[in-house]
Ligand SMILES: Nc1ncnc2c1ncn2[C@@H]1O[C@H](COP(=O)(O)OP(=O)(O)OP(=O)(O)O)[C@@H](O)[C@H]1O
């Protein structure tokens with residue numbers, strides 16, 4: 106098996122003495138190549154620190170981290186990596202297009218399709234505006250294009266959709282899946298949006314207080330349609346084995362294309378459907394369980 110990222114007994118302490126913060130504490134994790142890997146955990150758990158260490162932006166206090174089986178910061182690995190750590194910053198007086206031209210020239214990428222990437226991240230309209238006027242979401246979008254334009258084998262994205270509008274979130278979600286499924290890129294993603302993680306990630310690691318608490322395969326935990334309707338008994342009756350009560354609601358283990366038929370059937374039976382929404386299986390519960398203090 107070949108690995109995108111490996112942390113081996115990795116520690117990072119910021120500051121020293123009583124005021125020191127252990128951001129990562131003897132942390133070990135293997136992320137194999139392929140698919141989308143989520144890194145989850147509360148604020149301050151150590152996610153961004155892990156990414157910074159892997160990219161060689163900061164030095165560990167102890168242990169080791171490897172990217173594409175090379176030591177952190179090794180230029181041979183970094184050339185094959187794209188990354189966006191928190192909200193990216195750009196030269197304020199360059200336009201979005203100029204920014205990408207400059208970054209791709211620096212990295213020696215072969216004739217990148219800059220217009221194509223601007224469109225793919227949804228900022229084609231702002232291509233010739235200076236980035237100093239960009240909103241947070243626009244900077245995130247440009248940051249993604251900057252991370253991807255060199256056609257990396259592994260992309261590290263730290264909260265790529267924070268600050269994005271809902272349609273941006275959907276577009277980026279689709280882009281990430283496409284990168285993994287069509288282009289064979291390994292995506293490593295930190296996010297607080299559990300519904301996004303549920304839809305986009307194949308596997309996730311949970312971090313709490315600088316430690317790895319669990320790794321889960323998400324292909325096992327399927328999403329369900331949570332239906333709030335009266336009478337509940339009628340919903341359970343129609344669903345049979347595929348329905349389970351969840352408080353006043355019912356969780357339906359059905360596939361997305363079956364939802365319209367189910368809701369029609371409920372209406373036909375005189376059931377009042379107040380709400381029906383997809384919920385991310387057990388991820389919320391798993392998150393709370395694995396990151397509790
Ligand atoms: N440069 C720094 N100097 C001092 N402390 C730092 C520094 N960078 C991170 N820390 C501390 O290390 C811990 C881990 O921070 P980190 O940014 O890795 O968390 P995170 O999991 O990315 O959180 P978030 O979800 O809020 O982004 C926190 O306690 C943070 O305050």
Ligand SMILES: [Mg+2]
Pocket residue numbers: 152153154263
């Ligand atoms: Mg962070």
